[in-house]
Amino acid sequence: MPFPQTEIPGRLQKQLAGRGIRMTAQRRAILSVIEMATKHLDASQILRKARRVDATVDRSTVYRTLDLLKRQGLIDELDLMHIKGEGHYYERRLDRDHIHMACLRCGKITEFASKTFDSLKKQLERDCHFHIVVSRLEVGGYCSGCRR
């Protein structure tokens, strides 16, 4: 979802297997939903879609699996400026880190990768002696279509 999806489906499953993590039908369903996603999904949406693959998937299994994927650094948790509700959105973590811009009027989410962002993080690690594990830059405002 962030940038064109150029991956072979099943990659997430392989990554977990490679780390010796047990695979179940429910996890497979959830992983496939996350891999196939074309937009940012929240826990309820993931549950709904996963149930279309495996009807037995429970809400708590979704949360437990999201937690596992977060701990493994395979997905990122986003707020998208809480454009609607207080919940979180999830996306596959791929190579390039990127910024999320949420339009406060139309709700559109735009993603943007930037070398300046990469430099900023390097600068932070250097100047603050801080080892970055995860970073999240979210911006709220008005997109080109909605700005005035």
Add this chain to the structure above:
Amino acid sequence: MPFPQTEIPGRLQKQLAGRGIRMTAQRRAILSVIEMATKHLDASQILRKARRVDATVDRSTVYRTLDLLKRQGLIDELDLMHIKGEGHYYERRLDRDHIHMACLRCGKITEFASKTFDSLKKQLERDCHFHIVVSRLEVGGYCSGCRR
């Protein structure tokens, strides 16, 4: 809290008054708590402290006031990487925008202002034709004391 507090107490109250917003004893209590804060507070902490000033303050009034201040752009809402719980933290919005770094081991929050961050936002506005109203860069990782 973000950087030394060099302001006269009551400034927040004046800013609201200047916008024609009605002042009440409860709001005054909440505003003073936010102004005097030396660290990031969540809604429950704000409630507890505000009640020491005015015992009648209700939790819903805290949420309603935080909402007002957010809409007025006078405070920012932070997640601080959800270091503990799913709630939000609030801080006065002052001139300089800054980055929040949360140590995943000791929980310390470090703040950092950077020209690169300012440039990044300018670049974003220019390249994406996006008008930024609010931005939030949060980083999770290991601080100098905890990194290994």
Add this chain to the structure above:
DNA sequence: TTAAGTGCAAATATTTTGCTGTCAC
């Protein structure tokens, strides 16, 4: 005076947990 703000209680929304049974390896 009166529109805006408040407390209170209840409702929502979101996420987590305890427990017992099941399944992957």
Add this chain to the structure above:
DNA sequence: GTGACAGCAAAATATTTGCACTTAA
């Protein structure tokens, strides 16, 4: 076989809302 994982139901956490009363301007 056994420890990790599952569903289910209930709890915990966080925030919002409806309503009748109060108050700032």
